[in-house]
Amino acid sequence: MSLAWRLLKAALSSLWAFRSYAALMMIGLIIGIASLTVIHQIGQGAQQQVAARMASMGFGADAFYISSGGGRLGVRRGMKRAVTLTPVDAASISRLDGVAQVVPHKNVARTQVTAGSNHTNTRVRGAPPGWAAARNWSMLHGRFISRADIGQSARVAVVGTTVVRELYGGANPVGRRLRIGRTPFIVVGVLESKGSSGWRDRDDIILVPLSTATKRLSRDDKISGMRVTMTDASRVEEIKGEVTAVLRENHSLGPGVPDDFLIITPDELMKLITRQSRSLVVMLTFVSAVSLFVSGVVIMNIMLVAVSERAYEIGVRRAVGARRRDILYQILMESLMVAAAGGVCGLLLGILLSYLATLLLGIPTAFSPSGFLWALGFSAAVGLFFGVAPAKKAAGLHPVEALR
Amino acid sequence: MIKLKGITKTYYRGKVETPVLLGIDLHVRPGEFLAIMGPSGSGKSTLLHILGLLDRPSGGSYLLDGSETSTLNDDELARLRNAKLGFVFQAFHLLPKSTALDNVLLPFTYAGHFPQDAAHRARHALARVGLEHRLHHRPGEMSGGECQRVAIARALVNDPEVIFADEPTGNLDQRSSLEVISILQGLNAEGRTIVLVTHDTAVGCMCRRLVRLIYGRVDSDEIIAEPTQAMRQLQTLMEAAK
Structure with missing residues (x-):
């Protein structure tokens, strides 16, 4: 049993001990990551659909299309063209x-x-x-x-x-x-x-x-x-x-x-079509960014309370030889793991919602591994960033004060 | 083993200075079983914290095994606590969600490397305090006396040079107190150095040396020729209960 494994196990058992807190901490993150995942999958789905459609039109990378009448792509749609x-x-x-x-x-x-x-x-x-x-x-x-x-x-x-x-x-x-x-x-x-x-x-x-x-x-x-x-x-x-x-x-x-003519390349067409869904994406991204930020603040506050409640535990650990940085890493590890767990739950929820969107609303969605890593990375970053203040507070506790 | 010279400690709260220790000279030799007693406010807990390297003195010199500790940084103190000291607290301070075995293993987590025989040593320490049948119990599933024995096993597991006990019987009934003290007496009989803080004269008389503090100074320092044997008292108690 290596030291790293023991530290991981310690973090896991702390989280389990404080699982009601952990659940509270994860809610915001789950919503944020789920909506990010849905956005991403809808975006991916739209791109795949456009790409498939363009391929079926024989519109490969080696071709472009010239249309009568001037103007800019996307702007004059619906206008009668010369x-x-x-x-x-x-x-x-x-x-x-x-x-x-x-x-x-x-x-x-x-x-x-x-x-x-x-x-x-x-x-x-x-x-x-x-x-x-x-x-x-x-x-x-x-x-x-x-x-x-x-x-x-x-x-x-x-x-x-x-x-x-x-x-x-x-x-x-x-x-x-x-x-x-x-x-x-x-x-x-x-x-x-x-x-x-x-x-x-x-x-x-x-x-x-x-x-x-x-x-x-x-x-x-x-x-x-x-x-x-x-x-x-x-x-x-x-x-x-x-x-x-x-x-x-x-x-x-x-x-x-x-x-008085317009040359449309596949790239431009792709951009035009994806631009149409951009306002929705911007709105959802904003919502999820806010919820991720809020969940970060919630994580921070709950961790700060938990650190006060666990002062004696920190005192004991210091007494048996934990250095300040051991405590710092422990609390950071815990917030990181809460966030990562929330990220994974959010991701699964997002995949489920995307699936339902395709099934019930006919919105094309597509799963991408990069989105998976992105969601995990993002939530881990939230956990790390907002874990710093509680971790510093915990590490800064004087052993004697903590044991009182 | 431990040499204190002119140790002072003053707490500052805002502009208010509260001197707690006014110059303590104390020499603890290997194999001693020392009780520190005194009324509340006499500074006995503060002294124990300083002895246990949990707190720094405001002045004076503290030699542990011949090396000065007052100049060490935080990490070096943590290292020394881990390698050379063991602690027993009044409120046990076990991790509530961890089993007895995991609680006893805790010091190894911070030992730099996790020894191969850690689990074996932890079991051995628990057996030493008579809890080989409680390895996988959590603190909530054990009596106060058993919890304090787990805490003693935790203090013992890294084979420390000194065990510090801060009111170890303060939260226990008479029988559990006697069990705990008899374990400490047994450890001392095997040569382990123990420093204990108590306000209970009966407990103080079970140690082999008694230091009384009054107002931050050593008031008396006496050798107890014939300490009360906790084991014998325990037997008397058991017979009376029958």
Whole structure:
């Protein structure tokens, strides 16, 4: 039985002896650490969800997205944006060194779509043949838009599963007809479902050849946006600069005129999405910081009272040879262990609450080992910091006074 | 073994000076069983605290085993208490939530290193005070006399040169007092040096030397030729009870 083990055992048995105090000391810490854990797990969950969604969009680190219309990411959401990009822009960008692929698309205004007696209102988007592969879509039935479709501006459509359900009652619609506005189309393929993770149903979509969208469904040949893939992920920033220069030149933007397009990198998108939950996180962090501070003060005060109550114990220990620093370490060890125990309880409670949040409220959460260490470290720090005053008081007791 | 020369102690409370010890000269030789007696306020407890290195004198010299202790720092005093001294207190001062065995092991916790045979030595010390059947009892589960015997075992376990006892029978009934004193007499008979503070003349007469303090000075210092044997009194008491 080593000395360290004996000291640990002594601290444990003191805590057990004063377990009602220890429980009081731990309450605040449990609440604080639990809420920190919940915050952390919700944050982790959101990030994982965004990352998964971006990956499913084929939005890896080696790509960025150019959107028509200027402004700043996040600021102009919901505003009607000017459609400023053109097929010429797409062509110039694809000629840049280091650009592997440019996949443009054109959004057509939401339109009434009918098939027989059924109708629905859905997103219609013009896309090139490479669009499905670039965004990790695979086909459930039939085929995707072909090069020949583009050349002929063919009136063919590829539909998502939501549309299949709305218009055809779920039956395989390949070969059947539908009308977008007044223009008749033939369904040539069905996209495999991607579900509705995030903020909209991604299966509620109809894709038509890009040229069909520009020539037959709208009056201009502008494009809404394009996805640019680099040959090398490390050149994203460099190529972003070149693209900006090319687009400004194509659009004849003089110095001082703001961009009429927006380049969105995966990093920025990630930041934007996580920023949306930030106010909640700030509030919860504040609450838990306050509760951790309060619990620290509570620990300190209870320990100070306990030190007075245990004066004779300290006196005995001094009498049999404990040095001041032995007493100091003992009390510090006790507050550290109370805090660590509170931290572990808080962490478990937090994990449970996160689990319930996912189960009952559908909020995505994720556990991370770093969060575990963080919670333990934080509570230990609280224990150490607020244990100093009681420990000093205990160590400063004169043996004779303590024994009285 | 212990040589006090001109030991003084003055307490300061604010601007009020309270002199307690006014110059004590005392020589304790190995193997002695010394009782310090005196009325309250005579300074006997203060003297014991100074002898036990729990408190420092305001002046004078204290040689323990030939080395001066009044210049030692706090840690060095703690080290000496751990290695050379044992304490028995009036209120036992056992750790309430620890077993008898753990209480007796306490001095080893602060011994710098924990000896391999610590548990064996603790059991032996408890057996010496007749408590081999109480190893895993907590203070709340034992009588006052048994608690004080655990305290004696704790004072004994590190094989100290001197055991200091501050009113060891003050909280005990007559029978337990006699048991405790008879253990101390037995230890003394084996050569252990014991210094005891008491206000009970009967207890004082069970020691082999009696020092009386009055107003912070040694008033008398006498050898008791034939100390009362606690064991014999205990037997008498037991027979009377039958």
